[in-house]
Amino acid sequence: MSKKVYKLDWDYGHSGDTERDAFHISFKGDDKVMYYFSSPEIYGSELLPSEILFQANFRLIPSYDYPLTDLQIPIISRQMYDVLKRIGLTDHLVVPVIMIDDSYLGDRFQSEGFLSPDVPTNNDYLALRLSSLQSYFDSEKSDYRPLRSNPKAPGRIKKLVLKEPLGGFSALFRVDVISSSLFISQSAKEALEAAGIKGCVFEEVEVS
Secondary structure (H helix, E strand, C coil): CCCEEEEEEECCCCCCCCCCCCCECCCCCCCCCCHEEEEECCCHHHCCCCCCCEEEECHHHHHCCCCCCCCCCCCHHHHHHHHHHCCCCCCEEEEEEEEEEECCCCCEEECCCCCCCCCCEEEEEEEEECCCCCCCCCCCCEEECCCCCCCCCEEEEEEEECCCCCCCCCCCCCCCCCEEEEEEEEHHHHHHHHHHCCEEEEEEEECC
């Protein structure tokens, strides 16, 4: 019997802060960082920032393991990261994340550009990049409109079906033809739920 698989998304309903829990502090390449994280076969790891700073709502951030940010990349708590590693997460990179209390009114940075030691921070999060893409897309059973530039690749997908690989799905993965989406296996989903991980929404995807 096939195992279920899910699209992993953010909980857009919990935040009261302009629909985001945290907003990034500008850095070089931030306009393309979403692609750096979702398309590892195109963009090398040297393009990733050494760390990412966010101005965060400290009333919400401690309660969520998968916070909603303005960068649209996977920011996960260290607890969520530990659960995923225990369930089989491999082949990935992490970038340290520093959350800064957005209610702090003093100078956040020193003249040298370093973060002031007086600023309240939270270092319990990481940005996660998977190092490869999987070819799980079932082009025969999925319902999609082909791209004009490449008829073999999907443009708009009305119904997504993924092929279960020999040995089962990875704990967390991206698919080559729809790399912007993040998917999670049934066992990984159940492990996150058992650990009380918050902020994740799971949308079941059909499996062939």
